[in-house]
Amino acid sequence: xxxxxxxxxxxxxxxxxxxxxxxxxxxxxxxxxxxxxxxxxxxxxxxxxxxxxxxxxxxxxxxxxxxxxxxxxxxxxxxxxxx
Numbered sequence: 001x002x003x004x005x006x007x008x009x010x011x012x013x014x015x016x017x018x019x020x021x022x023x024x025x026x027x028x029x030x031x032x033x034x035x036x037x038x039x040x041x042x043x044x045x046x047x048x049x050x051x052x053x054x055x056x057x058x059x060x061x062x063x064x065x066x067x068x069x070x071x072x073x074x075x076x077x078x079x080x081x082x083x
Contacts, residue, residue, distance in 0.1 A: 005039045012045045013073045015066055017053040046073055 005012070016023045030036040040047055048069050053062035 002035055002039060005045075006035075010044065011073075011077055013070065014040070014045070014047040015069060016047060016049045017055055017057065017062070018049055018051050019053060020055040022055060048073075
């Protein structure tokens with residue numbers, strides 16, 4: 001997974017659920033591992049924590065927050081090149 005993240009040239013959005021233990025373990029790995037930390041700190045990577053959300057965004061509020069954040073992120077992407 002780290003190699004794919006390091007080599008992917010496009011933009012990436014990570015939505016991190018505050019109440020998701022797997023997401024918290026992932027963020028811990030990123031803080032403790034230099035390679036993961038560098039990969040997540042690239043300009044093309046956005047990492048957003050959704051307060052109160054669980055792994056599946058099971059509440060209406062969490063789902064709306066995840067959707068809103070995704071739409072905002074997509075709207076800010078640079079236009080695709082036409083080669």
